Amino acid sequence: MDRFADRIKARAQAYVTREWQRRGAFAWALTPAAALFGAIAAFRRATFALGWRERVDVGVPVVVVGNVTVGGTGKTPTVIALVDALRAAGFTPGVVSRGYGSKAGEPRPVTSASSPAQVGDEPVLIARRTSVPVWVCADRVACAKALRAAHDDVDVIVSDDGLQHYRLARAVELVVFDQRLGGNGFLLPAGPLREPLSRHRDATLINNPFERALPPWPDTFALTLAPGDAWHLGDPSLRRPLAQFIGARMLAAAGIGAPERFFATLRAAGLAPATRPLPDHYAFRDNPFVNEPVDAILVTEKDAVKLSAWRDARIWVVPVEATLPARLIALVVEKLRGRSPA
Structure with a gap:
């Protein structure tokens, strides 16, 4: 029964993903809900932009690696590659993550021996591949503060996802897309977008194994993933x-x-x-x-x-190894060095 349910779920995900790539009857029928979703999301962003709600500076610069679409785009190998690049540039990074499916109600450290069922699969993979401090919690501000309290040598935090966790102040935002880009351009649930494609970010990475041309967006780079x-x-x-x-x-x-x-x-x-x-x-x-x-x-x-x-x-x-363009690494390092830790 479980295997049958899993196959139904996989087929349903494939159907929705396919429909989100075009503006068919499925998408148009959901545009009223998408308009409501967009209004709520815009209001939430405005509460931070207008200062009604405060962004929290955790004392060191934060680099958020996220996406504006639903579904995986290659954030985890990007985080791993970015951690390696930051260490090579002289930084001491740590990583925070929500940890999909995590049962951690409070900030919790992740090691290579942690149970994926307790802390999420991606944080365990990041811990194994990088050996840097990795902490998980749904509240990324509390998570970052706990990581810093436990590791006072950490001078930059990489947030695995969390682009829409506006309360966490950040120095750099990197948005990762795959070959699907923004799909049909509609917001959820009519399309795959959590936020409009026009959303501000410092740079865009395109993870595209099909080698299609990059979109003509500013500060857009190709993310290369090579199997080992x-x-x-x-x-x-x-x-x-x-x-x-x-x-x-x-x-x-x-x-x-x-x-x-x-x-x-x-x-x-x-x-x-x-x-x-x-x-x-x-x-x-x-x-x-x-x-x-x-x-x-x-x-x-x-x-x-x-x-x-x-x-x-x-x-x-x-395994796959992500290669980040040198210009992107230079952009991130320049922004980090232009910000003095609190």
Whole structure:
């Protein structure tokens, strides 16, 4: 029953995502609700812009990596790459996140050994890949303050998502899109936009594995994600170049916001896997691959953090490395160095 429900959910998500790319009957029928959503969101933004509600400075500059659309766009690999770039520039970064599905009512630290069910899958992945302090809480102001109290050497905080968490003062805003861009241009629920495309930001990153031209927006950069050698879930010391999977009977599965991005990355590497899109943040309560007649199953790192107790020897994890343009890194560093910590 659970597997049937998961497939229905995945199909429903795919249908809505498809309809959000065009202005069909589905979208037009929901425009009254979108107008109401837009009015409420605009009023909320205005309360901060007019000073009716206060933005909180947590004492160090904050870089928000977020999106104005619903669904995954590649924020997590961007955060990981940005943390590495900031360390290379001489900063000591920390990361705050809401932690999708997190059960943390109060600010809570995340380590590489934390349970994804308790703190969210993406924060665990960030902690494993960066080894910097990572804290989760729905209240990002409280989260940032708790991180600083525990790590007084941290001099910049990267917020994984939180673009619409206006109470948290920020020095830099980076907005990440994938190949879907702003879809049909409508606000929720008629389209994928949480805020208008015209929303101010310091820079835009386009995660586009299909190599389409960048939109003519100011300060817009390409986000390059390159797959690395796959590692074995049961023994991470075992590594295989993706080319070694060519010709094998394989399945690619992804429980991320846009599974097709992962599949496109594998195809670009010369693979031709069967594919299994799963709902974003798929919980993997049991092994959905038990009856798959394949020799290898390729999954994302985000999914892999939830599979550590499994013993399916066919599962290999495909990491991706994000490359940030040097001009973007320079832009962020310049803005950070132009702000004195409180």
